[in-house]
Amino acid sequence: MTRYLATRLLQGLFVLWAAYTLSFLILYLLPGDAAAIQAGGAENGGVDPELVERLRAEYGLDRPLWEQYLTALGRAVALDFGSSTQSGTAATATVAAVLPQTFALAATALPLAVVFGVALAVASTFARWRWLRQALSALPPLGVSVPGFWLGLLLLQVFSFRLQLFPSMGNEGWPSLVLPAVALAIPTGAFIAQILARSLRQTLEQPYIELVRAKGASSARVHFGHALQNAAIPTLTLTGVLVGQLLAGTVVTETVFSRIGVGRLVVSAVNSRDIPVVQTIVVFAALVFVLTSLAVDLLYPLVDRRISAAGASLVSA
Amino acid sequence: MTSDLLIAAGLGEHARAADPPGDAVARRSSAVRRAALGALRQPGLVLAVVVLGTVVLWAVAPALFTGHSAIDGVPRDKLQAPSAAHIFGTDNLGRDLFARVVYGAGTSLLATTAAVLVGLVVGSFFGLVAGFLRGIVDDAVMRVMDVLLAIPSLLLSLALITALGFGTLNVAVAVGLSSVASFSRVMRAEVITVSTAVYVEAARSSGVRWFTILRRHVLPNASGAVLALSALEFGAAVLAISSLSFLGFGAPPPSPEWGSLVAGGRDYLAVAWWLTSIPGLVVVAVVLSANRVARAFERTGARR
Numbered sequence: 001m002t003r004y005l006a007t008r009l010l011q012g013l014f015v016l017w018a019a020y021t022l023s024f025l026i027l028y029l030l031p032g033d034a035a036a037i038q039a040g041g042a043e044n045g046g047v048d049p050e051l052v053e054r055l056r057a058e059y060g061l062d063r064p065l066w067e068q069y070l071t072a073l074g075r076a077v078a079l080d081f082g083s084s085t086q087s088g089t090a091a092t093a094t095v096a097a098v099l100p101q102t103f104a105l106a107a108t109a110l111p112l113a114v115v116f117g118v119a120l121a122v123a124s125t126f127a128r129w130r131w132l133r134q135a136l137s138a139l140p141p142l143g144v145s146v147p148g149f150w151l152g153l154l155l156l157q158v159f160s161f162r163l164q165l166f167p168s169m170g171n172e173g174w175p176s177l178v179l180p181a182v183a184l185a186i187p188t189g190a191f192i193a194q195i196l197a198r199s200l201r202q203t204l205e206q207p208y209i210e211l212v213r214a215k216g217a218s219s220a221r222v223h224f225g226h227a228l229q230n231a232a233i234p235t236l237t238l239t240g241v242l243v244g245q246l247l248a249g250t251v252v253t254e255t256v257f258s259r260i261g262v263g264r265l266v267v268s269a270v271n272s273r274d275i276p277v278v279q280t281i282v283v284f285a286a287l288v289f290v291l292t293s294l295a296v297d298l299l300y301p302l303v304d305r306r307i308s309a310a311g312a313s314l315v316s317a
Numbered sequence: 318m319t320s321d322l323l324i325a326a327g328l329g330e331h332a333r334a335a336d337p338p339g340d341a342v343a344r345r346s347s348a349v350r351r352a353a354l355g356a357l358r359q360p361g362l363v364l365a366v367v368v369l370g371t372v373v374l375w376a377v378a379p380a381l382f383t384g385h386s387a388i389d390g391v392p393r394d395k396l397q398a399p400s401a402a403h404i405f406g407t408d409n410l411g412r413d414l415f416a417r418v419v420y421g422a423g424t425s426l427l428a429t430t431a432a433v434l435v436g437l438v439v440g441s442f443f444g445l446v447a448g449f450l451r452g453i454v455d456d457a458v459m460r461v462m463d464v465l466l467a468i469p470s471l472l473l474s475l476a477l478i479t480a481l482g483f484g485t486l487n488v489a490v491a492v493g494l495s496s497v498a499s500f501s502r503v504m505r506a507e508v509i510t511v512s513t514a515v516y517v518e519a520a521r522s523s524g525v526r527w528f529t530i531l532r533r534h535v536l537p538n539a540s541g542a543v544l545a546l547s548a549l550e551f552g553a554a555v556l557a558i559s560s561l562s563f564l565g566f567g568a569p570p571p572s573p574e575w576g577s578l579v580a581g582g583r584d585y586l587a588v589a590w591w592l593t594s595i596p597g598l599v600v601v602a603v604v605l606s607a608n609r610v611a612r613a614f615e616r617t618g619a620r621r
Binding site: 249264 | 576594601
């Protein structure tokens with residue numbers, strides 16, 4: 001068990017290192033010069049070549065690439081991703097300052113998405129009438145085809161402008177959290193429903209379900225006592241991707257609802273080419289993915305007793 | 318004895334690849350008939366194809382569908398609700414929204430196609446190399462793809478846009494590159510399945526060069542699943558590109574693009590519902606149709 005945990009942690013560290021390196025290559029190797037942009041910003045138009053040179057020396061942009069990379073990597077290990085070119089404060093501090101807002105949004109949206117997705121998936125196989133089952137199975141493909149920004153604006157229009165039930169923007173109190181969380185939860189929930197419904201249908205055709213039915217178990221008992229646990233595995237495997245999607249969804253949702261948070265921070269960072277902040281958020285997203293996948297791997301044995309913790313890597317691989 | 322059989326199997330494969338053209342035409346026409354019959358049983362699929370066809374026509378010849386200009390408005394007619402004269406209504410400058418959606422189809426579809434092509438070409442290349450060479454190359458390429466999957470694709474495209482700069486083409490390249498991982502995974506899996514098949518072994522043992530094996534056997538047989546994936550990725554790319562264009566990273570203001578049309582209507586949410594709702598609805602219809610067609614591809618692929 002400890003050995004399994006140790007290998008998994010090492011794998012996680014590798015993914016983080018690779019995500020850092022990849023984002024470094026993308027952000028620093030592709031065309032565009034941070035020093036020139038900053039010098040141009042400071043001078044309001046005309047770029048002073050001397051200032052550019054000084055800034056380049058200050059950031060180490062005049063040194064060879066591998067040297068820049070090693071220095072940056074060394075700093076990143078100590079959680080120093082450089083300072084934001086917009087505010088001048090440390091990039092990690094800039095992200096950490098808005099993190100609680102995004103965490104509150106994601107922590108509200110994730111349970112909503114899970115409840116919505118599982119309920120829809122179960123209802124689409126459980127319903128007594130064929131037409132209802134078919135109608136319900138048509139919903140998840142619709143849900144995953146809806147752009148997040150459009151859904152948010154639609155909710156705004158109906159619930160905040162017409163019915164005036166919720167505020168249209170801002171971060172104050174729980175009422176401001178409801179609409180963004182719903183907008184974020186619907187596509188994610190539809191994604192969960194799509195995968196879960198497919199594996200539920202496959203599980204319900206298994207011989208052991210036939211046996212349970214033959215023993216006279218009710219439809220509810222077949223679903224909740226026998227089928228759902230086994231059918232949940234493929235969905236659980238995708239939890240890391242799901243949480244990542246949720247995090248990416250905040251980019252659009254926070255913009256639509258004018259909320260402060262990591263998602264809106266990344267938009268403003270891209271707009272002003274604030275490379276340290278963009279890189280911090282990319283690595284942070286990879287960290288969230290690594291931690292979620294690790295947590296899920298450790299959870300497998302609890303959900304499916306056919307799997308032991310040491311064998312769980314087989315499932316995730 | 319076994320090698321003789323293998324060669325025979327390999328020859329059979331070659332023979333099949335080079336059958337007379339008349340046969341191929343007959344087979345195609347019967348396939349068309351079968352497809353037409355199948356279509357009648359699937360009204361949803363027909364509708365999806367009609368939606369996609371209409372949007373492609375919008376992109377190719379927008380002037381056929383609307384007499385209004387997408388750029389010049391009539392200030393007197395601003396913010397009119399949908400009516401017979403302006404079926405999608407007008408915006409704050411009096412521009413016809415239907416015309417803007419129709420003319421926007423060109424930019425949006427072009428960006429989507431470019432994104433899918435970038436993902437398809439780059440992803441297939443890496444998948445092909447990994448699956449065909451195996452060993453250490455395979456390990457290295459697939460570890461990189463795993464890392465790409467660990468970063469949410471929207472954030473990856475945003476990082477790429479930071480480096481590449483704004484504009485429709487850069488957005489398309491960024492979206493395409495962030496879908497490389499899924500293309501390469503599917504391509505690799507298919508290539509491995511095909512290259513372990515008996516007829517490839519037969520071709521190898523009868524001395525066919527590796528490049529010919531790749532071109533003649535592996536690529537044609539592995540491409541089906543990858544093409545089905547590109548149909549699926551088409552829908553995803555429409556969504557991603559419209560999101561990025563909504564965030565303001567796409568084409569600069571006067572030119573219409575579906576995502577930026579929705580963004581433009583944001584300031585008039587309370588007075589003009591159509592400005593955000595209708596362009597968004599078009600995006601939903603296109604994505605839904607693309608996914609429906611992708612599912613049909615998948616099914617026929619599975620049956621084969």
